[in-house]
Amino acid sequence: MKRKYRKILAGLILVTIVLVVATLVIRIFFSGSKDTKVKVLDAVKNYDYVLEERDTALFKETYNHLKANLKNKDIDYAAYASDLAQLFIIDLFTIDNKLSKYDIGGLDYVYPDSQDNYKLNVENTLYKNVEVKDNKRNQDLPVVTSITIDNREDVEYTIGEKTYPAYKETISWEYEKDLGYDNKATVTLIKDQDKVYVVEYQTIEE
Amino acid sequence: MKRVMRRLKHVNGIARYSYYFFLVVYLISFLLFTFNLVNLSGIETVLRIILIVTFFLYFLFYLLYGLLNLLTRKYKKYVLISLLTLIFISIFNVSSYFIGTIYGGLNNIFEQDKELYTTYLIKLKDTKFNSEGQIGRIDNQADTEGYVLTEKLIKKYKLKNEIVDYSDYDDMILNLYAGKIAAAFVPSNYLALFTELDENESIADKTTVIYKYQEKKKNSTSDKSISNKDFNDPLTFLIMGVDSTKNNLDPNAGFNGDTLMFIAFNPKTLDSLVLSIPRDTYVPITCNHNRYAKINSSAAFGSECVVNTVSNLLATDIDYYVKVNFKGVVNLVDALDGIEVDVEAPTYGADQYNGQVCEQNSDREFGDKLVCIKPGHQTLNGEQALAYARNRHLYIGSDLDRVRHQQQIVEAVARKLLKFSAVTDFKDIFNAISNNIATNMATDKILSGYEVVKDMTLKALNGQEFININKATLETYSLPVYRPATGGYTSAQGYYQDSLTDIQNTIKIYLGLQEQETVKTFSFSVNEPFEEHTAGKGLKQVQSLELMPNLIGSDIAKAEEFCQKHNLTLNKEYVNPGEAHYNADVAPGLIGDQDARIGTLIEELTSLTIYIPNSGESSKNSSDNTSKEEDKTKTETNKKDQETEKENNPDIGDVLNLF
Numbered sequence: 127m128k129r130k131y132r133k134i135l136a137g138l139i140l141v142t143i144v145l146v147v148a149t150l151v152i153r154i155f156f157s158g159s160k161d162t163k164v165k166v167l168d169a170v171k172n173y174d175y176v177l178e179e180r181d182t183a184l185f186k187e188t189y190n191h192l193k194a195n196l197k198n199k200d201i202d203y204a205a206y207a208s209d210l211a212q213l214f215i216i217d218l219f220t221i222d223n224k225l226s227k228y229d230i231g232g233l234d235y236v237y238p239d240s241q242d243n244y245k246l247n248v249e250n251t252l253y254k255n256v257e258v259k260d261n262k263r264n265q266d267l268p269v270v271t272s273i274t275i276d277n278r279e280d281v282e283y284t285i286g287e288k289t290y291p292a293y294k295e296t297i298s299w300e301y302e303k304d305l306g307y308d309n310k311a312t313v314t315l316i317k318d319q320d321k322v323y324v325v326e327y328q329t330i331e332e
Numbered sequence: 333m334k335r336v337m338r339r340l341k342h343v344n345g346i347a348r349y350s351y352y353f354f355l356v357v358y359l360i361s362f363l364l365f366t367f368n369l370v371n372l373s374g375i376e377t378v379l380r381i382i383l384i385v386t387f388f389l390y391f392l393f394y395l396l397y398g399l400l401n402l403l404t405r406k407y408k409k410y411v412l413i414s415l416l417t418l419i420f421i422s423i424f425n426v427s428s429y430f431i432g433t434i435y436g437g438l439n440n441i442f443e444q445d446k447e448l449y450t451t452y453l454i455k456l457k458d459t460k461f462n463s464e465g466q467i468g469r470i471d472n473q474a475d476t477e478g479y480v481l482t483e484k485l486i487k488k489y490k491l492k493n494e495i496v497d498y499s500d501y502d503d504m505i506l507n508l509y510a511g512k513i514a515a516a517f518v519p520s521n522y523l524a525l526f527t528e529l530d531e532n533e534s535i536a537d538k539t540t541v542i543y544k545y546q547e548k549k550k551n552s553t554s555d556k557s558i559s560n561k562d563f564n565d566p567l568t569f570l571i572m573g574v575d576s577t578k579n580n581l582d583p584n585a586g587f588n589g590d591t592l593m594f595i596a597f598n599p600k601t602l603d604s605l606v607l608s609i610p611r612d613t614y615v616p617i618t619c620n621h622n623r624y625a626k627i628n629s630s631a632a633f634g635s636e637c638v639v640n641t642v643s644n645l646l647a648t649d650i651d652y653y654v655k656v657n658f659k660g661v662v663n664l665v666d667a668l669d670g671i672e673v674d675v676e677a678p679t680y681g682a683d684q685y686n687g688q689v690c691e692q693n694s695d696r697e698f699g700d701k702l703v704c705i706k707p708g709h710q711t712l713n714g715e716q717a718l719a720y721a722r723n724r725h726l727y728i729g730s731d732l733d734r735v736r737h738q739q740q741i742v743e744a745v746a747r748k749l750l751k752f753s754a755v756t757d758f759k760d761i762f763n764a765i766s767n768n769i770a771t772n773m774a775t776d777k778i779l780s781g782y783e784v785v786k787d788m789t790l791k792a793l794n795g796q797e798f799i800n801i802n803k804a805t806l807e808t809y810s811l812p813v814y815r816p817a818t819g820g821y822t823s824a825q826g827y828y829q830d831s832l833t834d835i836q837n838t839i840k841i842y843l844g845l846q847e848q849e850t851v852k853t854f855s856f857s858v859n860e861p862f863e864e865h866t867a868g869k870g871l872k873q874v875q876s877l878e879l880m881p882n883l884i885g886s887d888i889a890k891a892e893e894f895c896q897k898h899n900l901t902l903n904k905e906y907v908n909p910g911e912a913h914y915n916a917d918v919a920p921g922l923i924g925d926q927d928a929r930i931g932t933l934i935e936e937l938t939s940l941t942i943y944i945p946n947s948g949e950s951s952k953n954s955s956d957n958t959s960k961e962e963d964k965t966k967t968e969t970n971k972k973d974q975e976t977e978k979e980n981n982p983d984i985g986d987v988l989n990l991f
Contacts, residue, residue, distance in 0.1 A: 243858075246862055254848065329853050
């Protein structure tokens, strides 16, 4: 009996050592890049709008409002556009929760054919100096804390040879700490079939 | 201990000797493995320590447990543990082989401390060389191959010939071709350097070597310790292309300076800036008394000269250089299974090859060996990638378009390089790289890039952005410079100063030497696509260099204004009919002739003499100093005027027709 227990014990010790070494090897050698993935908490079915763990309370509130609207049989597209414009602004200008300069806010809401160019634009302008989010990042980055729709207009917008019904939203917002970023702009969104997309952003200087 | 040894003697002989054998072999393999691991400084240090300690502990375990099993005749357990030991021995040997290959490969690309320097005395074929003929030589006493070794060659072969000094290799070779000198001293890379001086015949076909002198000397660039930086800091590199048809890079291979690519890399942000410098850019060559010449001519004076000249131009230190054998591009791209490139359609002589881009192959062969590529986005193999990177004759921009294509290739290779996975792929890629590049970056500095490469590889494998390659463009303009030594013109490229300044500032930002302004405002429209800023591009306000214009037929006030602007001393000479410089085609009182030829670089002038035709009265010679000094003595017009300067002033139309 004693010999049997000794064998089991020796086997367990050996397995433990192997597991510990293997774990260490995997963690050290195959550890992920400094940018870690973000956890998705919720998604609006058929629309690719997501709510992530890192999103602010303001974003979550607006997201939930949008989601409730999109669940209805008769979607209120004006409200849809307003909510989307607000989500776009909040996500774009809340830079503090972004993992790196390549983690582009507002991308999901942009007209699909222009997403690559939008990404290039943001990487080379607003997000150009954003460092990788790790323990060493010491930057003062903006967080949007409140947002208001000042005006709403129904317009038309032409892309190429096609004209779309569109919404022009005048929006103003505030930050946790004013670092000099935009705080008022017009956002134009088009309705293409049953989805709404951001096609234009123009800042309004005060 | 004695007791143990005595008992061991009674153990089965095969088991006993195998035990000794495994112990020794394991120890040797382990020590070799440890040695190789230690060489990989900066790479996964914690992991390496764990491995070394673990395997050492196993050694002790085998020593004791194996012995115990032998002494107690438990041969079954002994065999099992010996098998495990054998597995570890195999792991050590295989790992040592791979690590040794990598380390050896990296060591291989580090340029050796001592380099073989060679100087050649060459003459035209079918000409005779004797003590009467003049020999041309570069008048730069710091130039090892161009001057230092020539003195030794002269001494060795007891040459009594008159030496004619030249400030520029091109001028000297052209004078050799013209028969003005009988022979010339040239550096080891002359075949690559001067191959395009005569479009019809290469220097290899036109000339033959009379004498050669070689000496192994300390590599001046490796000794210079250009930098002590590693991949923990922003770095700058200068890539120099070597046009060789061999598969490996000869450490003493000559390069012609046709491909010069500057790279600034920031390992913290993974941003890189790539600038291709057109080979005809006219700049001061630092090792040749800062005389102006095409930047590729600095290659005649060696790697150090190229590095210093580019460093001076960009106002930034260059940490390391990398010589790349073009033939290696073929091997590397093939090892990567091709690269994705958007091939530009030809813009000059497109009909020549039915709209295709065609170029000689890597062995410089034409005819049925021509490599042709259709325009458009596609996967290029090695030969196609090299052909596209080399071709300039089918594009209006010529060398300017070629450098842009080279940047496309570099970018495509970088992106593909980080997507490889198979071990066999790695070996081919590594061999292609290590056999075809040479650098002054020490092995331990290269290894410091491990964390950066690992980060980039993991990002690439996760489908994330893993490197940001930004291009810079040095805007240039045509600069047909008059060369007094040859009495002809060379087609150079001047750069725009504002373009260069923008590039210099951008480099500083990439290197963390200058704060980059944070952009806090945004605009976006699907109908107005965003264009990424390219450093230097589109800035064409201020030309860096000016050439002497044609003042003939102009009034004196224009010459005065010109001289005042460029701080030149103006000398006026009134000449009568029949005298030298009299121009009957110009009205009296206007400028009939000028001593500085059209196209002379103004930087090389200190004064200008104009000849004003009289109406037939006695000549008046007067000098008018328009500079602040009141020096009335006539000064030499051109510091670099050669004795053979022609008297005829070429017509500006003839000059423009050359280009």
